[in-house]
Amino acid sequence: MAHFNVAGEQYQPGPMLRVIVQGVLPPILLTLWETFVVSFGMMYLVMAQNAHVSLSRTDQRFTKFYFLWQGVQWEQALEQRRISSSSSSSSFSSSSSVRQYEHSP
Numbered sequence: 159m160a161h162f163n164v165a166g167e168q169y170q171p172g173p174m175l176r177v178i179v180q181g182v183l184p185p186i187l188l189t190l191w192e193t194f195v196v197s198f199g200m201m202y203l204v205m206a207q208n209a210h211v212s213l214s215r216t217d218q219r220f221t222k223f224y225f226l227w228q229g230v231q232w233e234q235a236l237e238q239r240r241i242s243s244s245s246s247s248s249s250f251s252s253s254s255s256v257r258q259y260e261h262s263p
Contacts, residue, residue, distance in 0.1 A: 196227070197224065200220060200223055200224055200227065201220050204216060204219050204220045204223060207219075
């Protein structure tokens, strides 16, 4: 990492840059993504379907699709958590949980 001379003192931007990139920036970007890209994009797609004449029915349709999308994301997060927890446990317990998962109704 490069050192900078600021007011006669050595300055290394690494720790502060790491805090910004790893701590502050991801939640901001995720909020912007969820607020603008996903919701506005989905609203435009619902409006492009021309399924309803009234704006209130279009809003209701958007709400339905938005909550379905959130459900899909929730299921994916749970699946990733299940996979990561089974891979971190011992091979015997993960193989038994796979067998139990296969036989469940």
